Amino acid sequence: MTVLAAFLLVVGAAFLAVSCLGLIRFPDFYCRAHAVGKAETLGSILVLVGLALHNGLALSSLKLLLVLGIVAVTNPTATHAIARAAIRSGFAIWRAPRDGGGDHDLAG
Amino acid sequence: MTTLLLVLAVFISLLIAATLYRIAIGPTVYDRLIGVGLVGTNAVNMLALIGFLYGRIDMFVDLALTYALLNFIGIVALAKYFEQREEKA
Numbered sequence: 001m002t003v004l005a006a007f008l009l010v011v012g013a014a015f016l017a018v019s020c021l022g023l024i025r026f027p028d029f030y031c032r033a034h035a036v037g038k039a040e041t042l043g044s045i046l047v048l049v050g051l052a053l054h055n056g057l058a059l060s061s062l063k064l065l066l067v068l069g070i071v072a073v074t075n076p077t078a079t080h081a082i083a084r085a086a087i088r089s090g091f092a093i094w095r096a097p098r099d100g101g102g103d104h105d106l107a108g
Numbered sequence: 109m110t111t112l113l114l115v116l117a118v119f120i121s122l123l124i125a126a127t128l129y130r131i132a133i134g135p136t137v138y139d140r141l142i143g144v145g146l147v148g149t150n151a152v153n154m155l156a157l158i159g160f161l162y163g164r165i166d167m168f169v170d171l172a173l174t175y176a177l178l179n180f181i182g183i184v185a186l187a188k189y190f191e192q193r194e195e196k197a
Binding site for chain 2: 002005006009010013016017019020023024029032033036040041043044047048051054055059060063064066067070071074075077078079081082083084085086088089091
């Protein structure tokens with residue numbers, strides 16, 4: 001059980017790191033919303049499930065699963081709300097430059 | 109296991125610090141909002157980890173619950189606010 005919990009915690013932290021990397025490196029707002037909306041949710045789910053497994057059978061484990069449910073529902077919803085606000089405000093979607101140069105600035 | 113939890117807590121705090129870079133330079137306000145949401149979600153994970161580190165998970169899990177709800181409400185309210193503001197401009 002401890003090994004499984006540790007595995008889930010490490011994999012979840014890896015997904016959190018990927019999400020943070022995507023937020024920093026992706027070229028425009030919608031790509032960043034994509035990174036945060038999915039990878040962050042999966043990382044949080046894995047970390048919280050790992051913590052609940054580590055805690056064992058108790059009331060606080062049930063509450064951890066409740067936190068998990070709230071994060072799993074609200075995090076994509078919040079990201080969607082921000083993306084909707086952006087696209088309704090006429091925020092253009094980024095396209096890769098057509099001139100064949102592979103050296104464009106990804107950090108934008 | 110306690111060492112692993114401590115390492116994970118330090119790692120997540122480093123991730124939050126890296127997210128602050130995007131919040132600082134983010135070209136538009138929406139990038140900053142996305143960054144704030146990511147910091148909030150990481151803070152929820154961080155609170156659960158801190159609860160295990162202090163051995164008081166029965167108290168800290170309530171804090172994490174409250175923080176998750178408040179984070180969501182704040183982000184949605186800010187998204188609505190900036191959407192309306194851009195429409196009028």
